[in-house]
Amino acid sequence: MDEIALTAGALYVIVLLRAGGTFAVGWLAGAGARRSRFAGRVSSAKFQRAERAIQRWGAPVVAVSFLTVGFQTAANFLAGSMRMPLPRYLPALFVGGAAWALIYTTAGLGVLEILERLFAVRTALGVAAVAVFLLAVCGVVVYRRRGAALSSGDTEAGES
Template identity: 50%
Template sequence: MNLPEAWWNPMSWDAPFPVVAAALAMIAFLRAGLTYLVGRFIAAGGSRTRAGQMMERPGFVRAVERVNRIGAPVVSLSFITVGVQTMVNLAAGFLRMPLWRYLPALAVGSALWGMIYASVGFVGFAALALAWRQHPVLAVLLLVGFMAVMALLVSTHRTRPSELDES
């Protein structure tokens, strides 16, 4: 099975690395910026909506506390993690972080994300595709193993008391 040659698959783009990285950074910039705007909407009264129910989630509460404590660098650094950047950008909007602080942090984080996914991120996808072509069963086992490790890490993180719970 070959990966589809489609416009949305950056591995199929016939473009130099800087162009691919810049395109991915722009995608991240737009997505995170919209998430920030949703956070501002929730802060402006959207808490009475279904979207506002997200404010009660533990991940959102932790993100708000970190953004409050550290500020804009949390926004930039959230882009080098998996699954954290949405909550951090939402929290930045909810806290109404000034745009003059948020936009530079967003630009740095988006650039990091674009470079990471244009290089290392897609190497993993290419390796999985190669494994699928050579040994489909091995590829499935690798994927299941990866998902099991991620589930273990998440469950371990949720059962450990955080430093925020102690205060």
């Protein structure tokens, strides 16, 4: 039980620092944009309506973003750049971060426990499982890179 609490606590601190840092970078980027050549776009009525909506309703989006893969960073950055007030952002960060830490703790430790048992009982099967996992990851990476190369080649061909 101590192992789970320690892991969850460490992951919680990590996610608070990472997401809070992303929010801060977004806040600074938004402040910079307001002083740059984009200031006219940032001060448009449409942008200001979007900013007010994020400030008012963005907290649930930020909290739920911790349950997604890939959207979390964007949600925290946008919350910062759109200047979501801290009294709305921080509860979303704390709740969403806790959910993220618990999910990753239970799933991560569960996978490690399964691998530990597999290696103890059947080492060859454990090695094979890790090898299949690594091959699958490599396959996904190659597939995505080829897809990206093909789509960038299509846009270059379309522009010619």
